[in-house]
Amino acid sequence: MQIRLDDVSNFALKSANVTFPSGKLSVVIGPNGAGKTTMLKVIAGLVSYKGSVFFEDVCVNDLPPYRREISYVPQNNALFPNMSVRENIAFGLKVRGINVKERVDEILQTFRLEHVADKYPATLSGGEARKVALARALAINPKAILLDEPFTNLDVEMQAVVNQEIIMVARKLAKTVVMTSHSVKRAIRNAGSLHILWKGRVVFSGNPAKLDTSVLPEDVRFWLGSVIEVDITEINGTYFAEANGFRIPITTSVQEKRGKVLIPPDSIKICKRGYIEGRVADVRRYGSYFRVCVDVGKGELYIVTPVAVSRGEKVKLKVSDVAVVGGEDEV
Amino acid sequence: MRLQSVVSIAIFFLAWELISSLNLLPRALVPAPSDVVAVLLNPSNARIMAINFSLTAMRATVGLVLGIISGVSLGLLFSFRSMHNFIQPIATLLFAIPSVAWVPMMIVWVGIKEFELPVAISFLCSFPPVLYGMINALRTFDSEQIDVAMVLGAKPQTILLKIVIPQSLLKIVPLIKAEAVMVWKSVFVTEMVALSSGLGYLAMIYATTLEMDSLIAVVLILALTTLTIIQVFDLAERKLSTKWLGDSKCRSGLTM
Numbered sequence: 075m076q077i078r079l080d081d082v083s084n085f086a087l088k089s090a091n092v093t094f095p096s097g098k099l100s101v102v103i104g105p106n107g108a109g110k111t112t113m114l115k116v117i118a119g120l121v122s123y124k125g126s127v128f129f130e131d132v133c134v135n136d137l138p139p140y141r142r143e144i145s146y147v148p149q150n151n152a153l154f155p156n157m158s159v160r161e162n163i164a165f166g167l168k169v170r171g172i173n174v175k176e177r178v179d180e181i182l183q184t185f186r187l188e189h190v191a192d193k194y195p196a197t198l199s200g201g202e203a204r205k206v207a208l209a210r211a212l213a214i215n216p217k218a219i220l221l222d223e224p225f226t227n228l229d230v231e232m233q234a235v236v237n238q239e240i241i242m243v244a245r246k247l248a249k250t251v252v253m254t255s256h257s258v259k260r261a262i263r264n265a266g267s268l269h270i271l272w273k274g275r276v277v278f279s280g281n282p283a284k285l286d287t288s289v290l291p292e293d294v295r296f297w298l299g300s301v302i303e304v305d306i307t308e309i310n311g312t313y314f315a316e317a318n319g320f321r322i323p324i325t326t327s328v329q330e331k332r333g334k335v336l337i338p339p340d341s342i343k344i345c346k347r348g349y350i351e352g353r354v355a356d357v358r359r360y361g362s363y364f365r366v367c368v369d370v371g372k373g374e375l376y377i378v379t380p381v382a383v384s385r386g387e388k389v390k391l392k393v394s395d396v397a398v399v400g401g402e403d404e405v
Numbered sequence: 406m407r408l409q410s411v412v413s414i415a416i417f418f419l420a421w422e423l424i425s426s427l428n429l430l431p432r433a434l435v436p437a438p439s440d441v442v443a444v445l446l447n448p449s450n451a452r453i454m455a456i457n458f459s460l461t462a463m464r465a466t467v468g469l470v471l472g473i474i475s476g477v478s479l480g481l482l483f484s485f486r487s488m489h490n491f492i493q494p495i496a497t498l499l500f501a502i503p504s505v506a507w508v509p510m511m512i513v514w515v516g517i518k519e520f521e522l523p524v525a526i527s528f529l530c531s532f533p534p535v536l537y538g539m540i541n542a543l544r545t546f547d548s549e550q551i552d553v554a555m556v557l558g559a560k561p562q563t564i565l566l567k568i569v570i571p572q573s574l575l576k577i578v579p580l581i582k583a584e585a586v587m588v589w590k591s592v593f594v595t596e597m598v599a600l601s602s603g604l605g606y607l608a609m610i611y612a613t614t615l616e617m618d619s620l621i622a623v624v625l626i627l628a629l630t631t632l633t634i635i636q637v638f639d640l641a642e643r644k645l646s647t648k649w650l651g652d653s654k655c656r657s658g659l660t661m
Contacts, residue, residue: 120552140558152549155649156571165567166557196650214557 075129075217075250077117082125086112088274090125094218094252098266099244102254105297108271110254111149114220117252118146129217145211149223151203153195159206160191166214177213185209185239201232208239218250219243225257258298259397262336270294282399283334288374295376296365299338301399302373306331315396317372320350322393334399339378341395348390350375354383436618444622454607458626461603464520465592468527469585476532477574480539481565493540499533504584504591512599519602523595527588534584538577546573575645582638586631593627 077094086109094100102110115121119139126133134142145166153162163181164174182188185205195203204224211219224240225233237260244251244266255261261268262282270278272294278285287300304315306324313324315335324335344366352368352375359365366377368389375391383389418438424430425437432440444450483492507529515525546569554564596605604623611620 115552118552118556120555139552139555140560142556144556146553146556148549148553150547150549152547152553154550154554154568156568156575165554165559169554169557169559169563194648196648210553210557 077218077250077252078128079113079116080126080128082113082116082123082127083274084112084116084121084123086274087116087123090271090274090276092269092276092279094250094269095267096130096250097244097248099240099251099253100267100269101261101265102252102269102271103256103258103261104254104271105256109274110256110271111222113271114146114222114252114254117218117220118142118144120146143216144218144220145214145216146220147204147207147211147222147224149226151195151207153198153203153206153210155195158192158194159187159198162195162206163210163213166210170214172214181209181213184212199232200228201235204228204232204236205239208236208243212243212247212249216249218252221251221253223254223256225255225260258336258338259395262397262399270298272297285334285336285399287336287376292365296339296378299336299341300373300375301334301336302370302375304333304335304372306333306398315398320370320393322396324396324398335396336399337375337393337396339376341393342375342377342379343392343394344377344379344381344383344389345392346390348392350391350393352389352391354385354387354389357383357385433615434617436621440618441621441625444618445625450619450622454604454623454626457602457604457607458630461523461589461592461596461605462630464523464603465527465585465588468524468529468592469531469588471524472528472531472584472588473535473581475528476535477539477570480536480543480573481570483536483540484543489540489544493537496533496537496540500537502533504530504587505594508591508595508598511595517599519600522599523592523603526591526595530588530591531581531584534580535577538580539573542573542576543569572649575642575649578638578642578645582635582642585634585638589627589631589634 076096079090079092082090090109090113092113102113104110112121116123117127119127119134119137119142126135128134129142154165157165160178160182164178167174167177182191185208187202187205187209190198190202190206195206198206208219208221208224221240224236228236240251240253243249262285265282267280268278268282268285269276270290272291277290277294285301287295287298290298302317304317304322307314307316307321315322315324315333322335322337350370352370354366355369355374356367357364360378362380364379364382366379366383366389368375368377368391370391377391422437422439425432425435425440445454479492483489483496504526507526511522511525511529515522550568551564554568559567592603593605593608596603597609598605600606604627608620608623611617611623
């Protein structure tokens with residue numbers, strides 16, 4: 075089911091226009107307070123708004139949350155603590171008068187939650203609780219699922235587990251999934267469609283492979299980083315992004331030989347031993363920090379640094395991390 | 406009750422028995438525990454005490470139940486933000502009034518009526534704290550749970566009955582426990598000063614006639630009743646807390 079927001083405004087959103095394609099994983103990114111959670115709540119019908127929300131081509135403005143045929147998983151999971159895992163999952167089915175037992179067993183099996191079926195939420199680990207919240211959302215067989223920061227408060231291992239579950243929901247079950255995240259790296263890696271929300275406005279919406287950070291507003295560029303085209307090589311099992319004489323290690327496996335990488339501002343350092351040479355194209359002071367734009371030949375890198383530099387100065391940069399745009403195995 | 410508690414209470418009664426047996430204190434004024442037990446085992450005394458106990462229990466229970474039902478219902482009604490801001494100061498003010506302070510006012514307003522007066526007082530003991538507790542429990546309720554339930558298809562009454570009320574009640578169990586004890590104490594005081602039946606009335610009669618063994622027996626019944634109430638509430642609270650909150654510790658401090 076395609077979801078479209080047409081000129082939606084409220085206390086957090088300002089004339090938001092965005093389309094979330096059917097059967098794909100859409101990721102909404104933005105800093106804290108950008109309006110990501112509010113956007114999900116608008117889709118769910120949980121907050122008031124001006125403008126229109128369309129499911130396919132049907133305006134759902136007048137539909138209450140329970141008639142929108144979607145599910146919502148908030149950041150804190152909001153499991154009902156007075157109900158067991160089984161009762162939590164069965165809740166949506168029971169209130170809809172659907173045969174519960176078989177469907178709950180099926181969902182428990184799908185999410186490998188049989189061993190915690192009779193436990194109460196307070197006794198679950200963070201990852202288990204997130205899986206139960208996902209399972210509860212899916213039990214009613216919604217047309218779309220809204221996930222608010224699903225990786226928050228999970229350790230790296232559990233993030234990977236939950237990640238797999240979300241991929242399963244989006245791909246195998248062909249559900250429209252709209253997920254918010256403030257983790258740019260994770261989002262840009264494999265979102266079917268990417269949406270950047272900045273102070274209530276959608277500043278980018280589309281395929282992450284088409285993201286061109288140079289056209290984004292300055293504040294967004296210095297939060298998001300820069301996307302540059304690179305060659306991808308493999309040396310002794312390690313992947314590297316190469317461009318213009320510099321080489322940056324990539325931590326994830328990559329199939330393509332050429333691609334785009336996002337270099338977040340906080341992963342770039344100006345230092346004498348840096349291996350990327352560039353020239354300062356622009357510098358602006360923000361409190362005790364400087365926003366520096368460095369031309370590295372293949373594009374511009376955006377850096378937030380306490381090091382004072384001047385326009386035109388030659389600098390050497392060190393990059394600790396990059397995120398490959400597009401891929402197969404991560405959200 | 407832990408073994409340590411049983412041992413300490415046993416030592417207390419043994420020491421008391423010893424002091425009375427050795428006549429270290431005048432036995433007429435401080436009878437031995439064995440004298441008190443003898444009073445309780447006497448069929449005619451036991452019958453009188455059972456009748457008066459049931460009267461006190463009925464008065465306390467009716468007022469308490471009415472107070473809980475009214476407090477929970479009005480708490481839910483006033484949980485809307487606009488009404489909440491209006492009612493919370495009143496609930497806080499009522500909550501701050503000591504329970505026994507209602508006794509003289511109720512004697513004047515309700516009159517010396519054997520049923521209505523103690524029920525009114527036990528109601529006023531329990532209603533303000535439950536209302537106050539309910540308003541605060543709802544104010545801090547996780548609104549995301551309500552959002553999720555709405556999206557899953559639950560109607561408002563289902564959300565209230567299945568999610569909001571059970572969780573809010575758990576939060577106010579410690580308050581209800583404290584007030585259930587206070588209700589008994591207040592009804593006891595009311596019976597002492599104004600009524601002609603109930604445990605409080607009996608205590609007053611025995612004090613006047615200097616039947617100290619019977620008086621202590623009545624006080625002991627009151628103490629055992631309130632202790633039982635505390636234990637029952639503690640057990641319920643602990644079971645629910647362990648199940649729902651994953652916490653086996655009792656939170657209120659009113660434990661033995």
